[in-house]
Amino acid sequence: MAGGTRRGKKPWQYAVAGEWPYAVMDGFLPAQVGQAVARALAEAMEQQKFSANSLAAASGVNRQVISNVLAGTAYADMVTIASLEGALGEMLWPRHVDWPTDENGVRQQPLPPQKQNDLD
Numbered sequence: 001m002a003g004g005t006r007r008g009k010k011p012w013q014y015a016v017a018g019e020w021p022y023a024v025m026d027g028f029l030p031a032q033v034g035q036a037v038a039r040a041l042a043e044a045m046e047q048q049k050f051s052a053n054s055l056a057a058a059s060g061v062n063r064q065v066i067s068n069v070l071a072g073t074a075y076a077d078m079v080t081i082a083s084l085e086g087a088l089g090e091m092l093w094p095r096h097v098d099w100p101t102d103e104n105g106v107r108q109q110p111l112p113p114q115k116q117n118d119l120d
Contacts, residue, residue, distance in 0.1 A: 011035055012072030018111075020072045027106035029096065034075050036094035036109050042070055044088045059087035 011034035015023030021039040025032045045055060052070070056063035061083050068074035076084075085092050099107040 007075065010073045011038070011075060015072075021070075022111060024111070025108065027104070029107065030075065032099075032107070032109055033094060033096050034069075034072060036096065037076055037081060037092050038070050038072055039109075040090070040092045040094065041066070041084060041088075044090045044092070048088060050088070055084070055087060059083045061087075 007030070009031070011031040012020040012023075014026045014028050014031035015035075016026050017024040021035050021042060023035070025035055044050075045052075050058070052063045052066045055061070055066055059066075061080050065074065065076075065080060066084070069076045069080070081092055094109065096107060096109065099109050101107050
């Protein structure tokens, strides 16, 4: 299977604390990137007042695929991300190589301050 055996788990299943898509994730970078895409997508949709149905119509991406990405039950492919970015006019792909590393050298997407307070 492309992506190795860890791709058998859905992105949300790599959450170790908190609620998807703002959960603290384990060190599996593809799941962290999936989380970052879901988070950016949810925030862009909210800001621009897109429903899954209206974004599906604007982007040509199936509504169920959008829902699955938002829920962390699927990894979005490049065509899906590019189509959503085009419709939203925003980047969804994270700059994950710039994320800070923890004491074990594992990169983690920083939580927004209000979500970090929820975990403290």
